Amino acid sequence: MIHRIGRREFDFDRRVAVMAVVNRTPDSFFDQGATFALDRAVEAAVRAADLGADWVDIGGVPFGRGPVVSTAEEIDRVVPVVEAIAAASDVVISVDTNKADVARAAIAAGAAVINDTSGLGDPEMAGVAAASDAYVVITHSVGPPRVEKPPAHFDDVVGEVRRFLVERVERAEAAGIPRDRLIIDPGHDLDKNTLHSLELTRRLGEIADIGLPLLVAVSNKDFIGESIDRPKQERLAGSLAAMVACIERGARIVRMHDVPATVDAVRMTEAILGLREPARLEHNMHPTHNV
Template identity: 80%
Template sequence: MNERTIGRRRFDFDRQVAVMAVVNRTPDSFYDRGATFALDRAVDAALAAAERGADWVDIGGVPFGQGPHVSVAEEIDRIVPVVEAITQASDVVVSVDTNRALVAQAAIKAGAAVINDTSGLGDPDMADVISRSDAHLVITHSVGPPRVEKPAAYFADVVQDVRSFLEERVERAEAAGIPRSRIIIDPGHDLDKNTRHSLELTRHLDELSVLGLPILAAVSNKDFIGESIDREQGHRLAGSIAAMAVCIERGARIVRMHDVEAAVDAVRMVEAILGMRQPARLDHNTHPTRNV
């Protein structure tokens, strides 16, 4: 679990937390409302995130929530050129947020090192596609297919239900030939869950560590933050940083964040507090006392 080569970068999750930036090549993303839909803007945003310290860039072509149908061909057309451009210009890890095996296959061929599957292997062909590559797989908890209206969220015990789901999907991935050394898990904050569910998952995130796999926390600007502190979209940075810090303290080692600069600073501080890294410098009160 602790040391992994992902793409062209090496991570030691005993000593560091990876910051994953978000770039949505969609006209209807919940956060940026299409600001990076144009190809050049998506590529520029990804490379700028890497310059600001992001270890990882997650590219999305279709939002998880309800919206108009996007064909497989259109999703591939949105994703592949961005992946190709980023991997040619930078060694930053590139993941692709998709739940379709054909899109994953095209993305891996273009250079993606990770498939971030928010459906948790909902596509029966996804595990086979990943197993025939060197790519990592993020298995995320959600309920049913994305992009459709669903009933109100209900769990008898959300932590236990999420853990059981992830255990079963990890077993399915391993049976398909994906080694555990290439699997990451994500409890899926807000995905088919209400605010109380997401808060409960955050409080008990450490209970997922029994699976022995790196945990990804995708909390940035989610509705559970907005509802918890009564802030509309665009005013949730402080809440996002707080939720991220708690997730790291409880075991998350990859955090998916929109505001890269603030997230990187906060992550470095949390790492220092937890003893995962040394301070960047030691100047304060380090000079010997002088006798006057």
């Protein structure tokens, strides 16, 4: 099936899409506000597209605990970035938000995807998406973002995440969002500990079996840092290893920070899996080598 997302087309049976991360926040998890300024955020998004990203994910509020950001402030952070990117590039633009009002403003500004880390927690979110042409990423998390929560507990994390995603997909379809505009994300590290995220990665095929395009956001996350004992700025190799494991198990959209390294790793994984032909064939291809 060919998906027309924004101004680009995707065949997730044959290709893996690379999603770059651009956070317009002063307290982002990884870049710590490096792209908070409007010009820096736009520049980072356009550069990501030039380096091979298929789309960029714009966030105005981190998922983790922290001060409340009003809806008006989140819109002020996100919308100008979306407008500027849409004017400068045909890259797919998604907005990472759990608020229906922010989603509505972002779609009007040019966003083609709503990346909802609350999994339609806002009761108005599904209706906003249904009234548009936007795709929706339904992500598993537990309870509201930005607040302190008790230690993570699941009897069977994969089974519970799968049931949550199936139920939220049904809710989205009932609200009028076509199934072919839905994407699912198991939510690595979102209200989960390292053992949970590793189990999700190991058994990701059970999530892929839901039958919708599967997004994973593993880049530089704490489950990687704890697994290999590396601080945030030294997790690239671990992030790429986790990403490749996810692609092998069915992920077809990968949300990552380092675009050049990600694009190379994705292209190589596609070639190994037989999803993409090599960029060129020269080694041992000369006729004299076959004599």
